[in-house]
Amino acid sequence: MREILSIGLMSGTSRDGVDAAAMQTNGIEVGKFFASLTIPYSREEQLSIAAACLPNKVCEETYVRANKIVTKAHIIAVNKLIKKLCISREEVGVIGFHGHTVRHDPIKKITEQIGDAEALAKETGINVVYDFRSADIKAGGQGAPLVPIFxxxxxxxxxxxxxxxxxxxVSNVTWVGPDYDIYKPDDNNLYAFDIGPGCALIDDWVRNKKGWLFDSEGKFSKTGVVNFSKLDKLMGxxxxxxxxxxxxxxxxFDTTPLLSLSDADGAATLTRFTVEAISNSVKLMPAPPMRWLITGGGRRNIAIMEGLNDALDAPVDTVESVGWNGDALESQAFAWLAARSIAGYPLSYPQTTGVNFPQVGGRLVCADRFKSNLT
Known part of the structure; x- marks a missing residue:
């Protein structure tokens, strides 16, 4: 496949906003990275999206409101990124649109993302690949994580x-072995899985207790004391x-048992929970990694990073130490996955999602059908 300019979009489980990034790629080699940006959700928008993620049945009005918020933010992100790149939209080959996950239960074969791919294609005039996870779920996989091959x-x-x-x-990990081959990724040198808690439990705790969006740099959790009895129950x-x-x-995960703790002790215990879960994950890998590279917003949480440095028997660094952009990595991944999708390459493998065989994925919305409506 020839290289194309692809824009990737990601609205993650932290619910903080939409990340957008552009890259030139053929869907096999990584290619060249270009500009990236973030469109933050307002506090009110975050609450609306969170309401659509509740485990019980969500009323249609709540769902529709969240869907509109997510779609609008993604349209803004694409338009602003194109302006930042100083290019015409005709130069963009495809948009990789993950949407925002409101429900993911692979046991019940459910994965649901909100966001209107047709509206995105119509408003931007660019082809859109979306629904990256459903094919994997239907083929016996977990539907996640999808970023490991990137x-x-x-x-x-x-x-x-x-x-x-x-x-x-959520925290998830990719283990890459010494003999990994980019042209033959379906082997024993690539494993991936969701570890468990990342920053969501901590964010929700300080939001409910203190009205903060997150625990900045982990400073609040460092004022508390870990309750090891509660921690043991979580790790059980x-x-x-x-x-x-x-x-x-x-x-x-249910944090109800922590409600008897002070605000600071609860934050400290949840922070340690994330660290312990990650440390515990090493035993599930084919061999201990010789280095850990950390991406995602949690890399800015000093309490977590210090905990990982103490708990893991290998150097722990942010991805910036090897020249990657931790703020853009997931959106870059979906730019790359979109290019793979339209080329017909697999997005997931048995050792990354548990799917029965290497699985192609994503659905394409062609913008041409809307062009007569564009101004």
């Missing part, structure tokens, strides 16, 4: 085995005994 493609010139840890709302969850591939929903 991580692996980035690691070709880095000593391995290596672990790339995405610290978003059956999910940690499952072998990968495996994935879970942002709101899988």
């Amino acid at each position: 991580h692996a493609a980035l690691c070709l010139n880095i000593p391995r085995p290596i672990a790339i840890l995405n610290l978003g709302g 969850d059956k999910y940690f005994n499952l072998f990968p591939p495996k994935s879970l929903d942002r709101d899988y």
